[in-house]
Amino acid sequence: MRKIKLSGKLLCLVSVILTLGGLTVNIQASEKILPAISRTEVLLPSDSDELAWRYNVKMAAFTGGCSCFVYELNTPELIKWRIAEMKKEGLNTIMLNGLHMHLCLLERWSEIVEYVKTLTLLAHENGMKVIFHHDVPIVHNNGTGLNYVIEHIDWLQRDIQYDRPAFNRFCFNNPEFRKSYFDRVEDLVRKTDIDGVKLDEVTFIDKEYCGCRYCRERFTMETGLILPTENNSSVLFNQKNPIWIAWLNWRKRSVGDWWVDMRKRFNIVKPDFCIMIYSTHYGFTSNWATNNLGFDLLQSARGCDFLGTEIMTRNVYDSYRAVYAYRKAKAGLGDFYGSPVYGLVYHLNDPVYAYFGWAMNHMNRQTTLMSTIVGEKSSHYLDWNEKMNCRYAKPMSDIAIVFSGNARDFGGILPYMPDVFGTSQCLSDAHIQHDIIMQGDLLNGLKLSQYKLLMLTCLGNMSEKEVQAVRQYVAMGGTLFVSGHTSLLNESGFEQPDFQLADVMGVDALKGRLYKAPTTILMNADGKTLTIPYSAVKVKLRKDAKIIAEIINKEQKPIVPAIVSNTYGKGQCLYSALPLGILNNQPEYRYGKKMEFEKNQAVCDFYMSLVKDITHDNLDFKGIDIPEKVLVNVCKQNVKDKKEVLVHLLNATGTGVKKGDIIPGKSDWKKRGNPFPPLERDIVFDIRPGGNVSSAVIVSPDYKGERPVKLEKLDNGYLKVTVKKEDLQAYSIVYLELLNN
Known part of the structure; x- marks a missing residue:
């Protein structure tokens, strides 16, 4: 076997052997994979009066939905009539839909540009903004779509196993497609003076894509690694393989890079340009979109300045516990990038759901987009003069819970996301003010110092930099709550010999990892017991740490620590071997679905008592x-x-x-x-x-x-x-x- 020394910027993570065309690379177990050229550029417009309209958007479609023809109202007189109608309804922003799969209709593009130009001119004369909405890479066989595919078949996304083209989607990493699209939309902005865009489907088709030569070349150039071409390679679809993890991370990053490059082109014409993007709350609660499509809001937000959510429950009112926690997470994403946030409230034409959804967004400093309800007036809250100024308002919270994209995508041992959102829901039930901050915020010591308590709830995946930042936060006098397997994995999800934060937590991880549910704990202070129907991480106490509660067996004898207090530097850490938020995580149920959730009040009360104890109720x-x-x-x-x-x-x-x-x-x-x-x-x-x-x-x-x-x-x-x-x-x-x- 011939060993090849990779780039000096490439450290390796676990032992893998990669073979490609007779070339063999041996990656040693003690090392760690990091990208050789890791682009994490953020390019966003600064807050300005020109973009202040985003904080008070009242938007509706100009004509129909995505399948309309754009120019149904095809004369200046009809356009003026519709603009006047929208203004009368209190709207200030036009969403221009239609001919959504524009690659099938490029022969009409010049007509579309002229129409958008006329509409935008008339809208601006009436003090209204215009957002143009269309799809980027998808192409169908209707119109001239088939001919366009045949002419540019080398632009198509290709699967990574067999190099088969997907005949309905172009690869956004293909340099020729990229240039063609960027040139077209830059010209659109220059000629029409539109205020923003909402661009769809800048993603891969699924986890099998894209294996085109441009994606492979960029992956190798930016990481120093090679994705195998053998269709039966053990690397492919194997989340225990660091090459595959690096590939998944690169895909997400390449989507974010596309948005940054798109922003650069818009900046040539109009620096105060708005790029809207949206997902559902599944962007926080599921890794399906990130690991299958490469779509990660944490990456796309590097170039998109107006971050939205389709709130899919349709009944925000009865799903308030879940939705409120998710709106906090979206607020945290907006704060991390300094971008405004909107929530799209689907309300089933129920005025209560509409009002409640607007209020929930507003109290989280967010704009609401929603349709009007015939016969119902909403101006008493939409046009309310006493609204908070969402542009300048900041949260005033005592506690920060950390959300991690790495733990969402590559977590293990204990469930991560339910513990984050269950913790948030318990805190909200107790009216304890808290934020959900992004994992990148861990490297912002000034931000961390604003909180009286930092909570890492089953946050297994942590980098060395993040571990050191948390260690420094506590050493300088910060207070930390840690649960479950926090810091037991590296950022890519590979298990470490011990907690990376063991010295801060005051415990070491034991082999066998989990004590299976149900778990009964004994409180040392008062001798009370509490049975928690969930598994716990097995740990061993370090010197000078103090046991607050222990896990007991059927004979009521203590076996391993459950809750541990430890002093580190000037600060304090409280560790729970159990994930205390999971049992009280209410999912976002869509209307018509059966409620499967029931709150465990005893566990919630115990959890909140720990929070108040460690903060000395100094909130x-x-x-x-x-x-x-x-x-x-x-x-x-x-x-x-x-x-x-x-x-x-x-x-x-x-x-x-x-x-x-x-x-x-x-x-x-x-x-x-x-x-x-x-x-x-x-x-x-x-x-x-x-x-x-x-x-x-x-x-x-x-x-x-x-x-x-x-x-x-x-x-x-x-x-x-x-x-x-x-x-x-x-x-x-x-x-x-x-x-x-």
Whole structure:
């Protein structure tokens, strides 16, 4: 066997042997694969007045959907009529759909450009923005699509096993296709002055693609590795093989690179140009799109500046626990890139679902896109003058939960994503203010220092840089909560001999890894026991660490630690061998589906008691008397030197879907009852606003004017705030204005 030394920038991860055309590469076990040329360029427009419209978008389609002809309204007079109609409905942005698979209709492209130019000119005269929506790589046999495929058959995506072309999709990494498309849309922007685009399907077809020579060449150039051409290679589709992991990561990165390169072309013509992108919440809860299609919002957001979600439940109201957690994750993605976020609310023409969905987005600093409901007015909240300024508002949270794309895609041992979102749901039930931040934020020490508690919940996949950043955060006085197998894998999902954070956690991982469910733990402080129907990681206590609770066997004898406290430097870490969020992770159920979830209140209460203990209950916001189903989110904003703290309150107390029930579609509220029942008691919370309060009022789309709230000064900078029960009907915001010091 001939060993070949790869690029000096290439370190290797595990032992693999790759053979291609007689060439053999031996990658040693103790090393780690990193890309030789890893492009992680981010290219986004800076926040500007020219792009401020994104924070207050009210958008609708100009004519029909994707299958329409674009130019149904084919005269200036008809275009003016439709623009006037849209303005009357309170809309300010036009989504131009139609001829969606534009590669089948390129013979009409010049007509399309002229039409878009006319529409955009008239829209701009009326103060409206225009977004052009079409598909990038898909081509069908209709129109001139078949001829276009025959002329450019070498542009098609090809499967990695047999080199067979897919006759309905071009490879966006093909340099000739890339140039042809970039030239066409750059010319479109130059000639029409449109304000943005929404471009679809910049992905691979599935996990078998793309094995064209351009993808293979770029993969090798950027990683120093070679993807085998043998159709029976053990590398292919093998997530235990580091070459395959590197390939999957490269695919995701190449999609992100495409968006960055597209942005560069738009910048030539119009630097303040908007690129919209969207996915469903499955972008956070599933690795199907990332590992099959190469589509990862964390990568695509490197070039796209308006990040959206299709909220697929259709019944946001009864799925509020899940959707609220996912909206927090999307807010975290937007914050990481400094980009605004929108949520597309499908509401089944139910005005309650529409209003509730808008309010949930708004309290998370997000814009809502949704269709109007015939006969129903929504202007009382869409045009509400007391809305938060989503451009300037920032979260005011005590705790950060970390979301990791690596753990989503290559996690193992214990489920990762359910623990993240179950943890968020428990915190929201307890009204504990928290953010879901991105894994890249771990390298931002300034951001981490803003939080009183950092939570790594079953976050197995961690790089050496991330481990060191967390270690430094705790050593400098930070407080850390860790659960399950956190740091037991590297970033690519390969198991390590021990926790990478073992010194911080105060425990070492034992062989055999898991203690199988159910797990009964014994609390050392009071002798109480709690049975948790889930597996735990087997660990051994390190010197000077302290056992808070132990796992006991059937004979009630302690066998391994369950909860461990450890001091590291100036900081503190609390480790749980059990994933405490999983059992309380409610999925996003679509209407018509049976509710399979039931909250485990005992585990949730225990989990929240640990959070309060490790933070010494030193939180800037404390819910003193707030119903569990009233959602609370605290933000701060500084607009024109007016500093305010905003406490959002959303009443979900009318939801009552239980395990075994069917998630309702459009509801008959006369039969079902008031969706926003009157509260039984006043709302009371303590808050440290960060300054002296000059005024305190509550406002709502549900009534006119401002209403006072009661303030009482407490020790340590706290205020006790009392909101009269009648002042929260559906949705309200408490505004605390701060004195300028």
